[in-house]
Amino acid sequence: MQNKRWVLASRPSGWLTEENFRLETPPVGAPREGEVLVKNLWLSLDPYMRGRMNAAKSYVKPVEIGELMVGQTAGEVLESKHPAFAKGDSVLTGLGWQLFGCAKGDALNKVDAKRAPLSYYLGCLGMPGMTAYFGLKEIGQPKSGDTVVVSAASGAVGSVVGQLAKLWGCRAVGIAGGSAKCDYVTRELGFDACVDYKAGNLLRDLEAACPKGVDVYFENVGGAVLDTVLRVMNVSSRIVLCGMVADYNATEPYGVKTLRSVLSNRIRMQGMIVFDWKDRYVEAIKALAGYLAQGKLKYRESVIEGLENAPRGLIGLLKGENFGKQLVKLA
Amino acid sequence: MQNKRWVLASRPSGWLTEENFRLETPPVGAPREGEVLVKNLWLSLDPYMRGRMNAAKSYVKPVEIGELMVGQTAGEVLESKHPAFAKGDSVLTGLGWQLFGCAKGDALNKVDAKRAPLSYYLGCLGMPGMTAYFGLKEIGQPKSGDTVVVSAASGAVGSVVGQLAKLWGCRAVGIAGGSAKCDYVTRELGFDACVDYKAGNLLRDLEAACPKGVDVYFENVGGAVLDTVLRVMNVSSRIVLCGMVADYNATEPYGVKTLRSVLSNRIRMQGMIVFDWKDRYVEAIKALAGYLAQGKLKYRESVIEGLENAPRGLIGLLKGENFGKQLVKLA
Numbered sequence: 001m002q003n004k005r006w007v008l009a010s011r012p013s014g015w016l017t018e019e020n021f022r023l024e025t026p027p028v029g030a031p032r033e034g035e036v037l038v039k040n041l042w043l044s045l046d047p048y049m050r051g052r053m054n055a056a057k058s059y060v061k062p063v064e065i066g067e068l069m070v071g072q073t074a075g076e077v078l079e080s081k082h083p084a085f086a087k088g089d090s091v092l093t094g095l096g097w098q099l100f101g102c103a104k105g106d107a108l109n110k111v112d113a114k115r116a117p118l119s120y121y122l123g124c125l126g127m128p129g130m131t132a133y134f135g136l137k138e139i140g141q142p143k144s145g146d147t148v149v150v151s152a153a154s155g156a157v158g159s160v161v162g163q164l165a166k167l168w169g170c171r172a173v174g175i176a177g178g179s180a181k182c183d184y185v186t187r188e189l190g191f192d193a194c195v196d197y198k199a200g201n202l203l204r205d206l207e208a209a210c211p212k213g214v215d216v217y218f219e220n221v222g223g224a225v226l227d228t229v230l231r232v233m234n235v236s237s238r239i240v241l242c243g244m245v246a247d248y249n250a251t252e253p254y255g256v257k258t259l260r261s262v263l264s265n266r267i268r269m270q271g272m273i274v275f276d277w278k279d280r281y282v283e284a285i286k287a288l289a290g291y292l293a294q295g296k297l298k299y300r301e302s303v304i305e306g307l308e309n310a311p312r313g314l315i316g317l318l319k320g321e322n323f324g325k326q327l328v329k330l331a
Numbered sequence: 332m333q334n335k336r337w338v339l340a341s342r343p344s345g346w347l348t349e350e351n352f353r354l355e356t357p358p359v360g361a362p363r364e365g366e367v368l369v370k371n372l373w374l375s376l377d378p379y380m381r382g383r384m385n386a387a388k389s390y391v392k393p394v395e396i397g398e399l400m401v402g403q404t405a406g407e408v409l410e411s412k413h414p415a416f417a418k419g420d421s422v423l424t425g426l427g428w429q430l431f432g433c434a435k436g437d438a439l440n441k442v443d444a445k446r447a448p449l450s451y452y453l454g455c456l457g458m459p460g461m462t463a464y465f466g467l468k469e470i471g472q473p474k475s476g477d478t479v480v481v482s483a484a485s486g487a488v489g490s491v492v493g494q495l496a497k498l499w500g501c502r503a504v505g506i507a508g509g510s511a512k513c514d515y516v517t518r519e520l521g522f523d524a525c526v527d528y529k530a531g532n533l534l535r536d537l538e539a540a541c542p543k544g545v546d547v548y549f550e551n552v553g554g555a556v557l558d559t560v561l562r563v564m565n566v567s568s569r570i571v572l573c574g575m576v577a578d579y580n581a582t583e584p585y586g587v588k589t590l591r592s593v594l595s596n597r598i599r600m601q602g603m604i605v606f607d608w609k610d611r612y613v614e615a616i617k618a619l620a621g622y623l624a625q626g627k628l629k630y631r632e633s634v635i636e637g638l639e640n641a642p643r644g645l646i647g648l649l650k651g652e653n654f655g656k657q658l659v660k661l662a
Contacts, residue, residue, distance in 0.1 A: 051595075222591070222594075226590075241590075241593050241594045242594070243594070244590070244591050244594055247591055252588075253589070253590075253591060254586070255586015255587060256586060256587045256590050257583075257584040257585070257586045257587075258584070259553070259557075259572075259575070259587050260575050260578055260584065262601075262602040263553075263572045263574070263575055263602040263603075264382075264602065265602060266601070266602040266603055266607065267601070268600075268601040268602075269593060269599075269600045269601070270597065270598070270599040270600070271593040271594040271595065271596060271597040271598050271599075272594075272597055273597060276597065
């Protein structure tokens with residue numbers, strides 16, 4: 001049986017291109033004792049992947065040239081040499097950009113594909129959903145009546161942030177690129193307002209959408225957007241620094257000029273990564289699955305067919321071309 | 332009796348000049364019912380004053396053109412029409428850049444000039460000392476063994492921050508301009524190390540002074556110094572954003588390019604102003620006076636003689652020419 005896998009061919013300088021990836025077709029390996037052979041069905045594409053392609057350490061070590069591209073997948077057990085897994089089980093894996101792979105049992109998580117579609121465990125019930133949940137709840141600490149602003153509002157994380165803000169009694173304001181995304185954010189997801197950063201009047205439009213200023217800002221983008229939102233933050237407000245996608249492809253990082261607002265408004269700005277709450281994942285999944293079952297959490301996927309198209313999908317994601325959680329359907 | 336007072340003549344653009352101030356000599360007013368006439372003995376010069384000279388709101392409203400320059404003073408009661416104050420009392424006031432002034436009793440604080448020299452209540456036992464105390468303790472939250480870095484380390488706030496860090500079991504590393512200040516910080520104040528930012532190798536020298544990285548950074552300066560320190564911060568570290576003097580005279584604020592460190596290291600950065608702890612001032616003064624009495628808190632003043640020289644003193648302070656807490660001796 002033949003595998004397909006994408007490896008890092010070269011480190012990108014600035015914008016990622018398809019030439020930075022190389023497709024390989026080695027044979028599928030057999031599981032050793034304690035391992036499980038998985039057929040990947042869904043690959044999640046996420047902005048953090050761009051960081052892992054640089055030589056510099058971000059959260060963790062970079063992908064080396066010639067190594068398999070990292071990523072989370074959802075799949076099905078084909079063969080198990082681990083007592084906790086059986087053929088046919090649905091699992092979440094870190095097997096990366098490939099069709100098949102062997103993983104140690106303790107690197108896999110079984111999921112209940114009857115409670116929600118399998119792909120949801122890569123999105124609103126997975127890392128993005130839990131990132132929204134813990135970031136907003138624990139760092140944003142929104143109070144009822146607060147104005148919560150989130151960038152990349154139609155994305156996997158942002159869409160959940162705004163809906164949780166509404167469920168928790170706040171005014172939810174999104175920032176997104178283009179009127180189609182903004183319409184989706186307000187009409188489908190139920191945000192109170194959404195500002196189109198591509199319209200060219202971000203400051204004025206934000207001020208209009210946030211007449212009482214901003215109490216919590218959930219940042220997925222960074223760069224010029226952060227520089228602008230800092231100008232409308234309230235005294236004692238909070239910024240959840242979750243992503244800075246705008247910088248990931250920049251050869252020279254953006255210089256943030258309005259940081260003085262953090263001083264004069266006594267803002268608390270904190271960086272986050274969802275792994276810091278790994279002993280509380282069950283709490284988040286339970287809450288999110290509950291909202292989903294009650295129809296209170298809407299969720300949209302942007303699906304690309306075929307592993308061959310994964311590089312194109314990541315490039316599009318980093319350019320904001322996706323609309324909802326970006327996935328690659330592998331089978 | 333004739334007063335002397337400095338008013339704002341014009342708003343500075345970029346660097347402050349003496350032409351931005353005008354000296355006036357109106358008669359001294361008489362206290363009304365509930366007021367106290369004070370002879371100012373010491374005027375405190377502080378970086379925040381530069382912000383108040385701009386038209387834009389910082390913490391509070393700006394000084395208007397033609398208005399008295401704001402500032403804290405320590406003085407002596409000449410005449411009281413308030414039951415809580417008597418002639419001869421030592422008081423802290425917000426009477427600003429003038430020799431005499433009338434204030435309502437509830438705008439004054441009596442201090443014990445026997446416990447410490449009167450001027451100390453404008454420094455290590457006043458706003459700067461309490462800023463150091465609450466900022467480090469409540470936002471920095473240093474643990475024993477942590478590395479604490481503070482900029483403007485020989486200044487009124489920084490000198491107390493580093494000494495408290497040592498008293499609380501941390502490694503204290505200062506950043507200061509020039510070898511004389513650095514020598515003072517290590518030899519007199521007892522910091523473990525002090526890096527001269529003017530020497531041109533701030534990153535390399537910081538790395539050498541902080542072999543285990545930085546757990547708490549107490550920021551008084553901002554700009555390029557902040558951009559550099561962000562590169563050596565540890566995971567889960569804290570930044571106390573207390574001052575950004577480097578920006579106060581800039582026509583174009585510095586663009587901070589390493590903010591991604593806040594994300595990847597999950598740093599908590601928080602702006603502060605000491606007024607947020609006003610109901611706990613007694614705790615801070617008690618602790619600081621205790622350390623001072625035990626000889627564990629060293630403190631240095633930079634004294635300019637005469638109200639006439641106050642503008643020159645503020646300009647020098649903003650350029651880092653002072654060495655220790657900057658005061659103007661008024662009588």
